[in-house]
Amino acid sequence: MNSSPAVEPNHDAFPERVVAWDLFRQPLSWPEIVGSKDKLELEIGSGKGLFLQNAASVSPDRFFVGIELSAKFANRAAQRLHRHGITNARMLRGDGKDFLHEVVPDEVLDRLHVYFPDPWWRNKHKKRRVLNRVALHDIQRVLKPGGSFHFWTDVLDYYEHICGEVMDHTQLAGPRYVPERVASHSMDFTTHFERRARNEGQPVYRAIFEKI
Numbered sequence: 001m002n003s004s005p006a007v008e009p010n011h012d013a014f015p016e017r018v019v020a021w022d023l024f025r026q027p028l029s030w031p032e033i034v035g036s037k038d039k040l041e042l043e044i045g046s047g048k049g050l051f052l053q054n055a056a057s058v059s060p061d062r063f064f065v066g067i068e069l070s071a072k073f074a075n076r077a078a079q080r081l082h083r084h085g086i087t088n089a090r091m092l093r094g095d096g097k098d099f100l101h102e103v104v105p106d107e108v109l110d111r112l113h114v115y116f117p118d119p120w121w122r123n124k125h126k127k128r129r130v131l132n133r134v135a136l137h138d139i140q141r142v143l144k145p146g147g148s149f150h151f152w153t154d155v156l157d158y159y160e161h162i163c164g165e166v167m168d169h170t171q172l173a174g175p176r177y178v179p180e181r182v183a184s185h186s187m188d189f190t191t192h193f194e195r196r197a198r199n200e201g202q203p204v205y206r207a208i209f210e211k212i
């Protein structure tokens with residue numbers, strides 16, 4: 001007989017044991033992820049989760065989902081949310097492109113965020129790009145009318161390439177200019193990669209596209 005107690009691990013005693021839900025091990029449906037919440041935002045490639053932490057803290061009426069391919073980073077992001085007592089964000093580990101294509105229904109998102117995706121310029125690596133044409137079509141499909149797609153990068157060529165792809169292959173309107181905000185403290189940046197770029201004095205290119 002199995003005598004182990006049927007209790008959840010005590011994450012407050014062992015915060016390092018908090019992990020992101022791993023979709024590779026156990027897929028979830030969209031309703032299982034978001035329940036009946038209706039003000040929804042998705043971030044693909046969340047890294048260590050600074051965007052989710054900051055955005056969820058200032059918008060408690062919204063629910064945020066982050067998906068990250070790397071288990072190490074997904075777990076760090078989940079631990080960050082737990083450490084800051086954030087309950088309106090959920091961190092998943094999985095492939096953001098597949099998730100978008102296979103799991104996210106039509107017209108459910110108010111905002112979709114992709115910050116500093118790896119450009120993967122070399123031909124043999126292009127299939128790793130998060131923002132390929134299928135994903136751009138899916139982004140248009142999953143946004144509600146009036147919803148927006150937020151894309152930032154510090155690679156100018158890649159910024160121009162993605163803006164061109166969105167303009168040529170979707171009906172999303174934009175890009176809309178996003179002014180740079182002055183940081184009020186050392187972690188007051190949209191993401192860790194934005195923080196790093198700005199601390200190194202590098203320009204950051206920001207685009208918002210809207211579904212009319």
Ligand SMILES: C[S@@+](CC[C@H](N)C(=O)[O-])C[C@H]1O[C@@H](n2cnc3c(N)ncnc32)[C@H](O)[C@@H]1O
Binds near residue numbers: 046047095114193
């Ligand atoms: C350059 S980092 C940027 C991280 C974060 N957005 C930031 O700005 O600090 C790109 C992130 O995207 C993740 N990534 C790459 N391909 C992905 C995919 N198909 N699905 C989800 N995440 C992915 C990588 O593991 C990495 O953490």
